[in-house]
Amino acid sequence: MFEAAPINLQNEQVQNRFRLMFGGMMVILIIPVVIILATLVIKGWPAISWTFLFTDPTNGMTAGGIFPALFGTIWLVVVSLLASVPLGVAAAVYLSEYAPDNMLTRMINLATINLAGVPSIVHALFGVGAFVIFFRFGTSILAASLTLAIMTLPVIIVSSWESMQAVPRAFREACWNMGATRWQTIRTVVLPNAIPGILTGVILQVSRAAGETAPIMFTGAAMFLPFLPNSVFDQTMALALHLFVVATQVPDIPESLPFGVALVLVGIVLIMNTLAIWFRMRLRGKKKW
Amino acid sequence: MVNSTVSRAKIKIEVKDLSIAYGGHKALGPVNLDIRESEIFGVIGPANSGKTSFLNAINRMDMMRTNMNVTGNIRIDDIDTRNWRNVYALRRKIGVVFPLPVGLPLSVYDNVALAPRLAGTAGTQAQLDELVERCLRRAALWDEVKDRLGHLGSLLSGGQQQRLTIARALSQSPEILMLDEFSIAVDPVTTMRIEDVLKELKSEMTIILVTNLVQQANRLADRTAFFLNGECVEIGETEQLFNGQAKDQRTNDYIGGKFG
Ligand SMILES: Nc1ncnc2c1ncn2[C@@H]1O[C@H](COP(=O)(O)OP(=O)(O)OP(=O)(O)O)[C@@H](O)[C@H]1O
Ligand SMILES: [Mg+2]
Numbered sequence: 001m002f003e004a005a006p007i008n009l010q011n012e013q014v015q016n017r018f019r020l021m022f023g024g025m026m027v028i029l030i031i032p033v034v035i036i037l038a039t040l041v042i043k044g045w046p047a048i049s050w051t052f053l054f055t056d057p058t059n060g061m062t063a064g065g066i067f068p069a070l071f072g073t074i075w076l077v078v079v080s081l082l083a084s085v086p087l088g089v090a091a092a093v094y095l096s097e098y099a100p101d102n103m104l105t106r107m108i109n110l111a112t113i114n115l116a117g118v119p120s121i122v123h124a125l126f127g128v129g130a131f132v133i134f135f136r137f138g139t140s141i142l143a144a145s146l147t148l149a150i151m152t153l154p155v156i157i158v159s160s161w162e163s164m165q166a167v168p169r170a171f172r173e174a175c176w177n178m179g180a181t182r183w184q185t186i187r188t189v190v191l192p193n194a195i196p197g198i199l200t201g202v203i204l205q206v207s208r209a210a211g212e213t214a215p216i217m218f219t220g221a222a223m224f225l226p227f228l229p230n231s232v233f234d235q236t237m238a239l240a241l242h243l244f245v246v247a248t249q250v251p252d253i254p255e256s257l258p259f260g261v262a263l264v265l266v267g268i269v270l271i272m273n274t275l276a277i278w279f280r281m282r283l284r285g286k287k288k289w
Numbered sequence: 290m291v292n293s294t295v296s297r298a299k300i301k302i303e304v305k306d307l308s309i310a311y312g313g314h315k316a317l318g319p320v321n322l323d324i325r326e327s328e329i330f331g332v333i334g335p336a337n338s339g340k341t342s343f344l345n346a347i348n349r350m351d352m353m354r355t356n357m358n359v360t361g362n363i364r365i366d367d368i369d370t371r372n373w374r375n376v377y378a379l380r381r382k383i384g385v386v387f388p389l390p391v392g393l394p395l396s397v398y399d400n401v402a403l404a405p406r407l408a409g410t411a412g413t414q415a416q417l418d419e420l421v422e423r424c425l426r427r428a429a430l431w432d433e434v435k436d437r438l439g440h441l442g443s444l445l446s447g448g449q450q451q452r453l454t455i456a457r458a459l460s461q462s463p464e465i466l467m468l469d470e471f472s473i474a475v476d477p478v479t480t481m482r483i484e485d486v487l488k489e490l491k492s493e494m495t496i497i498l499v500t501n502l503v504q505q506a507n508r509l510a511d512r513t514a515f516f517l518n519g520e521c522v523e524i525g526e527t528e529q530l531f532n533g534q535a536k537d538q539r540t541n542d543y544i545g546g547k548f549g
Contacts, residue, residue: 100355101355102355170387170389170391171391171393171394173350173353173387173391174385174387174391174393174454174457175393175403175407176350176353176380177348177350177380177383177385178380178381178384178385178403178404178407178457178458178461179377179378179379179380179381179404179407179408179461180377180407181377184407188393188395188403188407189393189394189395192394193394
């Protein structure tokens, strides 16, 4: 009664073959990641030291540290987040909770998703036109950060929207039925349960903002600026641009230096992502429904 | 007992020519009926008969659904629900219990305290504690959760969540309680406990009981309406309907278990 029929054995074989196939694909995907990380660590680690992290570049950027670039990247990311998170979450709240389900809303959603795929150089040129020239911010941290914010907004909107949509409609109905306004409902059941998802989207975008070169190159990042910015209207150095410069524009540079910069950049991104995952696990740790 | 007959006859909800459509597709109507104060008004009918839509029209949930179109009048306490200045106040007068239990992802305590907090009537901590305990007791849930009021309400068992939903509905001190097939996800023992609770609550509030268990209507309802495919076929004293004295043959067939 319980012995395997030929069809069961065959299914078993097919199943094993598929498992192998998917497993193989995953290995193929992981190999480049491992090679990149290994190269970075092996070649870049010798360059890393406290002086490297916390002093200015010297000798035409062929020696010394990267502090202005590190500091500048943090500035850019923080200011861009200050703009993109409130705007993005607010837009997502509107789209998810207030907007009527009609053609216009669906078109806006579609446009937002498409906007996420626009190449960053296009955002860069928009930033030059809008923030540097039209709003007269000049090439500055403010202009560069706002350009980064524009670049990251679509993904923040989409991921926030998706995490709000993932909150069961029955929760909203229960609130409305007890006489809660839309806003009370958003505050008490929608946002608290959407926050892990929103955060994930935001922090992934932090990594992206930290790593992009094009959007900041024309809007506020300088190749070499051996002092720290005083306000958001100053220019600044940034890690991504610094890497581009030391890797391609400066002759006679010790090989470990660009690798060191790259390692710091990847390190920042990895730390951010780990933080995001940890935070999300903590928030989602207790399954809520 | 003149007094009680008078109050029994008082009409709480008056439904006139109510029709409900979803994007041009008619779901219910026209319906004409009165629901009296302090009675249990049963609504029976098979799936797709418009029962849930009927409840949604009463507390004006059509406002939250762009495709739901309600015509006709519903008057509560002699005021057209469309003329209530404040729909939120209207909804606070009406407690609702859904077919599937909805424990909000808040603590058990906060689930029950939510309505008064949102309404700004929570009062002092002691008053709120007392209210929460009273509601949970009346929903026959207190003994099971009194030691874990801080636990997530959405992780209680289905039957407990359903009683939590009832406690939450009671926390609004509603004048009307609408239950939509509350026993679908609840075991028979819990169902009986909730039914006992409803019999007690009846003296204080008007109860609309939508159910697909014909015998539940028989056990609880004073009067019963039979909906079928968007038509209100018949309204009558529950006793009469179940004694085979229904005027419409379809009501007899449905109650007799011939279809649906
Ligand atoms: N939000 C909605 N959008 C579109 N159509 C709806 C919506 N809600 C209900 N309907 C339609 O209205 C009709 C009546 O549905 P309703 O939920 O009122 O029936 P019901 O009597 O409660 O059924 P059940 O016993 O299965 O709960 C159905 O044809 C349904 O498809
Ligand atoms: Mg229903």
